[in-house]
Amino acid sequence: MTGDAVVEVSGDHPRQISSGHDASVDLSLVIPTYDEAPNITALLHHLHAVLDAEGISHEILVVDDDSPDRTWDVAAGLADEIPGLRVVRRLGGSGLATAVVCGWTHARGRLLGVIDGDGQHPPDVLPDLVAAMDDGADVAVASRHLPGGGVSGWSAARRLLSRGAQALGLLLLPGTVGRVTDPMSGYFVVRRDVVAGADLDPVGYKILIEVLARGEVERVVESPYTFLERAEGESKVAVRHYLGYLRHLMRLRIHPLRSRALVRYLLVTLAALLLDALVFVWLFDTRGWNLTRSAAIAGEAGILATVLLHDLWTFAGRAARSTTDRVRRLLGVQLALGVLLFGRLAVINGLVNWFHLGPMAAFLIALAAVMPVSHLLGSRLTWRGARS
């Protein structure tokens, strides 16, 4: 083991990436590893050969979470053969995404990259990513979901989980997750100044979402690749990673709203709920209109109040909108939430006619059940394409 090849850090390392870089290093490529001893040697030689052949000045940082199979030691043993190889042995830390951030805080290059340490991300795509960066991209992502890309060897269940996670991300963070075809990708390059100074605080595996959400990312370019089968060892993905992903999404969802916009967002939601209920009571109780008609008009009042108040107040600071854009979006939201409202009317009638619940109880249960989804959908459609 070459002593100076290994840097030992504790788990609570700094998370901020400096803006300065070493002009002699184009790309700093971080490889997060946990129990990759059988894979890391071939990968490091392959990476170095590909980058060298392309004349890309680089350093490779293996960030290992003190693997039981001593991946850090195997990698450090190659330091004499592979110029620019450094190993960070993280003691007491864990998690792919935080390992990448840790590696980037030690990096010297103007471009910061990440690739898996098990050989499932083909190194031959790297030159395409670096070329995209040299063409002015802020982030260049290797995507499995572009024509020419794909996944080999994943079970239907894993594919479904990955796509499900992506759909959930689109619902909660449309302006971030919707910017790429493969937001789950763990193989990409970002320009240092896009993330310098950002407080990267990811959870679990999804480092790309953290970069897209917290970095100053304007231009994203994607290149297709085929996710290869693992040669040795197995994936470390477990149920806790999916729960961590959900926590990550919620943290990023609340993050931009942490300012006064969050209070406004919640106030608008409450106001719409109240308006919805008051209009229903007035029409059904006071005016004696029938249940469905009262609930439909009340629901419509809630939808219009929500979208207009979000548009004019909650998200007022967002990019200016043309009138055409506002009308187009209003119609889109109306259509989507109208479908949900229809579902709500069906629930109300079902509760009254089949479960013999009182109309008011049925109305309130349906409102409570449908409202959160319609709000998420409402804000998603209201702000399609905006960063969030």
Ligand code: GDD
């Ligand atoms: N340092 C560190 N700490 N590395 C980790 C940890 C950890 O806690 N967990 C996993 N890794 C490393 C693995 O050693 C491997 O090099 C890489 O992160 C990916 O881990 P896998 O467990 O093999 O993930 P996967 O193959 O199921 O999914 C990968 O590819 C997907 C498609 O790009 C991950 O990168 C996913 O995030 C990605 O969506």
Ligand code: MN
């Ligand atoms: Mn893997």
